[in-house]
Amino acid sequence: MEQVKNDEHVACQHASLSIINPYELLRKYRCEECQAVLTCSCDEDLALYVLPHQAMRSIDAQTRLPVQVTEPLLAGVCHECRGEEPPAFPTKPHRGAASLVHRYYWREIYKETSHRFIQWVSKQGLPLTGSDGQGVVMELSRQHRTEYEAIERAVVRDMRGQHDKKPKYDFSRQSDSDVLAACEVATEDYPACYVTPTIGHVQVIPIDSGDLESAVGVEEFVSQRLRQAGRKVMLCESRPFQALYATLMWLWVQDPRDSRNRSAGFGRRDGAGQGDLIWTMLPEDFGSPVHATRRADALEEHLGSLPCTMEEMLWVFDYWTPYAEELRQYLWAYSPTDVERGRRLIQILGPEQVKRVLRFLADDYWGRYLGWPDLVSWSETGLGAADVEFIEVKSSSDKLSEDQRYWILKNSEILKLPFKVAKVHRVQRIIRP
Ligand SMILES: [Zn+2]
Ligand SMILES: [Zn+2]
Incomplete structure (x- = not known):
């Protein structure tokens, strides 16, 4: 019988490419068909002169594993060179890069600034490579900082101009009320008298x-109103959930059977014992979605082994609290208050909801x-907490942060905890003497 073989002589066209790590300055692409790892020829300047140590190596954003480039500087690899619209990977706003142009065009700014700086360096008659043949433009940019920064400012100006004429990325952002409406989040109004000046x-x-x-802050104001209405209130935010996660999940996270667990050192989060590193076991891909899918069976097993009654879950939480100390430190949930509130969440939510929260976090910890x-x-009844509600408090002018928007979206999609927004409105003003 004759078998039809793939013609191995025909080179792969690398038609479907995915970005290995969108936040690397020198972008690498993986071909879904032949698994080749490519860089684009339009990044030649960066590869040869600016980031030579990154030229042949990438770290996969999901698995955190190193990836070797197999076909460097091929023509027509990146979206721009293929004439396609590139996906946007905006960075979080931070000092010195708060504008939308900075946040969306960070790679373009870097690339174009490097390109123009290389031209300036050449004009000065300076060598672009050292005696070992490695690019030295990064060092030169530090030595000629003023020049480099002037070029960068000009590039940002040009990018802004180009964006106004023909935007490459869409900056438009849904309004808070659109997000809340899309997720069917109710808003409760709390009229108040604002003390000015703030x-x-x-x-x-x-x-x-x-x-x-x-006079109190808006969170406390809403808490007082709720207590007056006979309800119980606990300050929440993220830390109690981090403490809950660390305490009930350390056995799965730090499982010695996980071959990707390795010893990791980090500075103490609580400032005690200055300079001391905490050493603990952590999987290399901790907190990424890959971590959860890679260890899906063990995750299932672990969640299945957690108690189904409140009393037993509280017992397990208390029993594991000292063992989870290192992971709680790593996740910044080290204070006794965090632990106490994390424990309280078990009483408020009950074991079933707690397990859903743990799975939600395990599936993409750093994302969620x-x-x-x-x-x-909640209302306290003879049978425990009832009518539980999570509440985000906003004053008139407050906007939702990116993290809050994302949580609201994911909660409405996956977690489905009862949630609403309490809006404290300014209907009066009193001037502080
Ligand atoms: Zn290919
Ligand atoms: Zn390209």
């Missing part, structure tokens, strides 16, 4: 009270550990 955080007092002594609501509120 010093630091917004402070409010009840309407017509005139009592400046009672932030943005949790300010407050959790």
Whole structure:
């Protein structure tokens, strides 16, 4: 019988490429068909003169494993060279790069600045490579900082101009109310009297009270109203969930049977024992979605082994608290208050909901550990907590952060915890004497 073989002489056209790590300056692409790892010829300047140590090597964003480039500087690899629209990978706003142009065009700015700086270096008659043949433009940019920064400012100006004429990325952002409406989040209004001028955080007092002594922040204001209505309230945000996760999941995360667990050192988060490193076992891909899929069976097994009754889950939490100390430090949930509130969440949510929260976090920890609501509120009944609600408190001018938007979206898609927004409105103003 004759078998039809793939013609191995025909080279792969590398038609379907994916970006290995979108946040690397020198981008690598993997061909889905032949698994080749490519860089684009338009990045030649970066590869040869600026980032030679990154030219042949990438770190996979998901698996955190090193990846070797097999076909460097091929023509027509990147989206731009293929005439396609590149996907946007905006960075988070940070000091010195808060504008949308900086956040969306960070790679383009770097690439174009490097390109123009190389031209300037050549014009000065300076060598682009050292005696070992390695590119030295990075060092030169530090030595000629003023020049480099002037070029960069010009590039940013040009990018801004180009964006105004023909935007490459879409900056338009849904409004907060669109996000809330899309996720069917109810908003509750809390009229209040604002104390002005605002010093630091917004402070409010009840309407017509005139009592400046009672001025509190908006979270506390809403908490007081809820307590007056006979409800229980706990300050929440993300830390209690981080403590809950570390304490109930350390056995899965730090499982010695996981071949990708290795010893990792990090600085103490709580500042005690200055300079001391904490050494613990952590999987190399901790917190990425790959971590959860790679260890899906063990995750299933672990969640299945957690108790189904409140009493037993609380017992396990207490029993594991000392063992989870290192992981809690690593996840910044080290304070006794974090642990206490994490424990409280078990009583408020009950074991089934807690397990759903743990799975939600395990599936993409770094993507989901932030943005949790300010407050959790419930009614205390003879049978425990009932009518639980998570509440994000906003004052009139407050906007949702990116993390909060993402949490609201994921909660409505996956987690489905009861959630609403408490909006503290300014209907009166009182001037601080
Ligand atoms: Zn290919
Ligand atoms: Zn290209």
